[in-house]
Amino acid sequence: MAGEKKEALLEIRDLKVNYKVYKGTLKVLNGVELRVGKGERIGLVGESGSGKTTTLKSILRILPYNASIEDGRILYKGIDLLRADERVLNEVRRREIAMIFQDPMAALNPVFKVRDQLYDIIKESARGKLAKEEIEEIAYRLLKEVRLPDVERVMDSYPFQLSGGMRQRVVIAMALASARELLLADEPTTNLDVTIQDQILRLLADLTMKRNLSVILVSHALGMVRKMTDRTYVMYAGDIVEEGDSGEIFENPLHPYTQLLVETAPKLTGNWNPRGVPGRIPDYLNPPPGCRFHTRCPFAEQICREKKPPMIAVEGGKRVRCWLYYKR
């Protein structure tokens, strides 16, 4: 499996995204590179604030107003989504790529019924115009598919009447309506009760497998990422620092940051406590020059402070952005 080149569905190249804030400019994404093959499942891990959500939101161009895309390309089936016009972009949004949001409590409009929102999404996802009954039928099927009990009641509920787990199932159903190619799952279980985290992840694995969807799964649960994905990208402070086979990368991490991540991950549950990693993500206002990890790296040398390392291919199809692996 490792190193095998699948046809690229999505390719992010040198993505740089800034946020303007009162104090200045936060240089968050520092040239993200990421590739998703057709039908491939990608894991994206890294501690809180490393830019995972920013990366996913860039793909669908739903970044907040103070974000600016400085550079880079996001090629989806050869089209650059960052430069595609609104019509093309909306085609992709309507029936090819969909996102599951991090916080199910915030992802549904509080003053509309589930039915309203789901119907509108289904309407958009169709190629032609759907009859009312067809929309209804699809909605029922989707809610059944995400294993919501009492579908009728859920449809007529407002979000605040549903539990977090139920809301996330609704959000997943919405995503399934639109995602025919690629599903972006942004920590789909982090804000849920521990008891249902596994259920939701298993459900996701199930449904995406059945539909043969490509997936980018962002999660702190390293064990789950390992089980559910083919390849994993490790992100630190807006950079991809390591990329490789999901089985391999946690077994034999190369980048000092990945090693730290894996070490501090509780072995049994696979749940990783983001506070377990000593030190903090650097300030994005004045990010450290060179390798952004050098401020926390036990192996930092002079070059790390001066020059950003390139992505270096290592044996086994792994790639790592670290001077330690650079051979002259």
Added chain:
Amino acid sequence: MRMAQYILRRVVFAVFTLFGLSVIIFVMARVLPGDPARMAAGPRAPEWVVEQIREQLNLDKPLHVQYFLWLRDVFNGDLGYSIFTKRSVTQDVIEYLPASLELIAVAAVFQILGAFALGVLAGMYAYRWVDNAIRLFAYIGISIPAFGWAVIFQLVFAWKLDLFPVQGMLSVEAPERITGFVTIDSLITGRFDAFTDFLKHAVLPAMALAIGPMAQEARLIRSGMIDNRYKDYILLMESHGVPKRKLMFKYLLKPSAIPAVTVMGMDIASLLGNAFLVEIVFNWPGFSRYAISVMLNKDLNAIVAVVMVIGVIFIIANIIVDIIAAYLDPRIRYVERGE
């Protein structure tokens, strides 16, 4: 069903509020210094005349007896005798209130339409020139009080540009008095000339009244739209390719407008109080002038009636707003039932 229960609860609550209000104002009017009987009789009237008036107004009886006598009359539609206009207060209210209510109704329409139009426009084009212009306008709108606008509008649009009548409510013959509301009466009797004439007279004072609260509400809608524009629940719909127009006018506007809607009712009810100076400037034959006159003359029955009328209008406005807010925001409906 839920809605009906909600409304019923509101109305019952309102009735109790009105009772409370009536007790407070009834007692206050009588406890404050100044002898109403003496004022009615005049400073040089002999003591026995004052005594007579006092008896006539039941002022010689204990307070709680006075209140129950008054309450009994109110249930019979009698608000008592006015020592200022020398006739039944009920008659006064019927005569003066409609003109004010009509003015307020026109102002309310301006206020609501204006607030939504400006608020949505500014919210959609946040920080661009449209928004900057609207914000400046709103700032000025809030800073100048209603009577200030009344004078400005009268000078500019009536005197200088001659677009609207300078003052008064009608310059044609009034329609036959059926309900007391000129708009309704003129429509019933087919007097469309009176209808349009009334509207022409109402535009400037209504604008003057509406502009402050309109600006305030436009700001609320604007900031609601800006605050919510990048919430996940909007981004989610956007990420599914929902068209911009539906995104803005359905999914963004509704949650963003709720705070503005909840203040609108109160704003509209307060117009009745604010209308006083505007009614003076435009010589509008309304209720506000009556209200001030009776207060200055310590006309007990009229004062209580005036306060009660304003109270009733406040409460009705409040109920209407609560109903609209509950209709817009499901969380209100359900949470109040303890769900």
